[in-house]
Amino acid sequence: MPGIGVAVTVDGVRHDDEVEACLPLTHYLHDRVSGGLPLGCEAAECGGCIVLVDGVAVKSCLMLAVQADGCEVTTVRGLADDDAVRCLARTFRRYVRRCAQCLPGLTVAAVDLLRDQEAVLSEQEIRARLAGVRCPCGDEADVVRAVREAADVLEALGTRTAG
Numbered sequence: 001m002p003g004i005g006v007a008v009t010v011d012g013v014r015h016d017d018e019v020e021a022c023l024p025l026t027h028y029l030h031d032r033v034s035g036g037l038p039l040g041c042e043a044a045e046c047g048g049c050i051v052l053v054d055g056v057a058v059k060s061c062l063m064l065a066v067q068a069d070g071c072e073v074t075t076v077r078g079l080a081d082d083d084a085v086r087c088l089a090r091t092f093r094r095y096v097r098r099c100a101q102c103l104p105g106l107t108v109a110a111v112d113l114l115r116d117q118e119a120v121l122s123e124q125e126i127r128a129r130l131a132g133v134r135c136p137c138g139d140e141a142d143v144v145r146a147v148r149e150a151a152d153v154l155e156a157l158g159t160r161t162a163g
């Protein structure tokens with residue numbers, strides 16, 4: 001069966017490909033994009049596949065590659081130079097230093113939250129916004145502490161308003 005043509009920009013690099021209609025975006029990113037992302041549960045449970053699609057955090061296992069046609073997809077690799085990621089890398093290292101399997105998805109979801117200048121980063125809101133990512137070997141309270149501390153640093157740097 002002939003594939004469907006898609007043009008997807010991943011971490012700033014445009015990819016023109018033919019894909020099967022039912023190919024999940026998570027498989028597309030894993031199989032076709034150089035240095036692709038590891039596969040997770042593929043059942044919308046772990047949150048390890050979270051990427052930004054046109055700036056919105058989505059679980060890529062819930063989206064088809066054809067739906068990303070014409071979109072800008074940002075994975076955790078594409079966020080390496082982001083101030084929020086640098087802060088989170090430090091605070092996750094301090095508070096969530098176990099197997100680290102959750103960190104790609106957790107980092108993208110946390111960046112999405114920290115970029116939301118309207119978000120009031122209460123413990124409740126951080127828990128709610130990161131509820132889609134599972135960290136079975138960690139402690140939710142430590143994840144909240146790490147995100148809150150990263151927010152404090154960004155506020156001190158002036159790249160985020162206090163919230």
Ligand code: FES
Nearest residue numbers: 040042045047061
């Ligand atoms: S791979 Fe998408 S939520 Fe686990």
Ligand code: FES
Nearest residue numbers: 098099100102135
């Ligand atoms: S540190 Fe192991 S799943 Fe989060």
